[in-house]
Amino acid sequence: MSFDQKKIAVFLDGPIKNDGRVRRVIESLSEKHIVHLFYINGDESDKDLFNQSVTLHSRKKTGGWMKINLLFHLRFSELKEIFLSLNDEFDFIYCNDYPLLHLCTELKAKTKAKLIYDSHEIYIETINQFFPLIGWKSIYGNFLVALNKKIHAKVERNAVKKVDLMITVCDSFKDYFTSKLSISNIHVVKNCPKQIEVNRNPLLLREMLKLTDHDKILLYQGDINISRGIEKIANSMKYINKDVHFVVLGGGTKLNEFKVKYSSDRIHFLGKVPFEVLYEYTTSCDVGILLIESFNLSKQLTLPNKVFEYMVAGKPFITNELPEASKIVEEENCGFVINDTSRDSTANGINSAFENSSLEQLGENGYQSIVDKYNWESEVKKLIEYVDAN
DSSP states (O other), rough: OOTTOOOOEEESSSGGGGHHHHHHHHHTTTTTEEEEEEESSOOOGGGGHHHHHHEEEEEEEOOOOOOOTOOGGGGOOHHHHHHHHHHHSSSSEEEEEEHHHHHHHHHHHSSSSSEEEEESSSSSGGGSSSSSSSSTTTTHHHHHHHHHHHHHHHHHHHGGGSSEEEEEESHHHHHHHHHOOOOEEEEOOOOOOOOOOOOOOOHHHHHHHHHTTEEEEEEESOOOSSTTTTTHHHGGGGOOTTTTTEEEEETTTTHHHHHHHHOSSEEEEEOOOHHHHHHHHHHTTTTTEEOOOOSHHHHHHHOOOOHHHHHHTTOOOOOOSOOHHHHHHHHHHHHEOOOOOOOHHHHHHHHHHHHHTTHHHHHHHHHHHHHHHHHHHHHHHHHHHHHHHH
């Protein structure tokens, strides 16, 4: 190991293939430094994702009902054991998201490593996604949500005092954490694309769905579950121009249910496609869409990856009044901000977008802002400089 080369332990709750942000972080750090990834539910083929400077250590989570439903921050004892068994001196511990923060603070106390905390979302505010909140099950669901928030808000407040640098994905999250956690050492590293030259296949969806040149394609890509606006768009299709087809690309807990409920001659659920060919689909739509609903504060303040995916594909996109996404639309003139508070307003907003004569120019504006500003090389520079300097 050269004099200026650092050793970094990265912790992740989940399979690495599903997390593009963590993959990009590891790829960037491992260009110069040695990285060990400690993560949950890995696969032998994961090693093919990285260069020889990355070593992978995967285990499963442990724990019964209590640790699954309440004390989930204590479920990573096997990762702790692997880390301590290495007898290596790490310069940095890189913690991805709140569930691993308690573990990482414990490990920091046993080493000389600095702790970087990368909060991809406002995790405490997402807890309502994990429990039933309707029907008779809401009796215990609401109780568990409230109890979890109380427990983990306190755990996080105490743990961040031991963090050397906090990172998050957008300015709205930074403002929230600065106020809520009373800390100031927060950098924003947005989930901007690393690959800005993508494979284009402008006829792919039209040929697949046997559409004419006069048909228009509205594309949603991403997870298919509640609060993504998919139901809202589907229920508005009756009032949207007849030449507009709504294509839903992705997998998720609600895919089968929505497919049965909403599929029609103008609403198409295509399932999940490999990331390697995703942009071929994106570049064959006319307009992208993301109408994230404010199911919780984390979703309300988020900056979805889809914003940048549509932009790098050179496609304008429709969003609602999410503060981060709408700010980019307005500053870069790359799409449309619509009122989606009713079926009629949603349909009117979508119709107005497709009737705009400058769709191609709006898409070009978005792509140019990716080249000039919203790209991974520009964003990750802040993190690399911190690691290099410490």
